Amino acid sequence: MLGELDVVDLYEKSSRKRTEGFKDNIESTLRVQTDIKKSIKDFSWIDMMEEIIPHLIMIFRNPNRFIVNEEEIVKIESVRKVTVETIKHLSKNTNLIQTIDDETGDVQPRKIIKCK
Numbered sequence: 828m829l830g831e832l833d834v835v836d837l838y839e840k841s842s843r844k845r846t847e848g849f850k851d852n853i854e855s856t857l858r859v860q861t862d863i864k865k866s867i868k869d870f871s872w873i874d875m876m877e878e879i880i881p882h883l884i885m886i887f888r889n890p891n892r893f894i895v896n897e898e899e900i901v902k903i904e905s906v907r908k909v910t911v912e913t914i915k916h917l918s919k920n921t922n923l924i925q926t927i928d929d930e931t932g933d934v935q936p937r938k939i940i941k942c943k
Contacts, residue, residue: 898912898940898941900923900938901939901940902937903935903936903939905941906941910942917934917936917939917940923936925937
């Protein structure tokens with residue numbers, strides 16, 4: 828049985844010529860480079876990543892928000908879509924309201940904010 832064979836016995840019983848031939852045909856080399864400063868010379872990407880990561884976290888936490896909203900106050904006639912931000916801005920800037928109907932409570936603004 829193979830499990831009962833002793834490795835030392837196999838080595839001793841083999842011919843010296845075969846053993847030397849086997850040793851001569853074995854070639855093994857190992858090269859390890861441990862000095863990382865030689866392989867990587869530019870570390871500027873680390874500073875860039877440290878600057879970008881907080882912004883990426885913000886995008887992942889609030890995916891439906893824009894980072895920068897471009898807004899402009901325009902006449903009511905040129906606005907097609909009224910958003911929640913538009914109503915919030917109008918409630919804070921009541922000077923942009925033209926009239927308020929006392930019976931219905933309808934508000935007619937002169938100008939509102941337009942998000943681009």
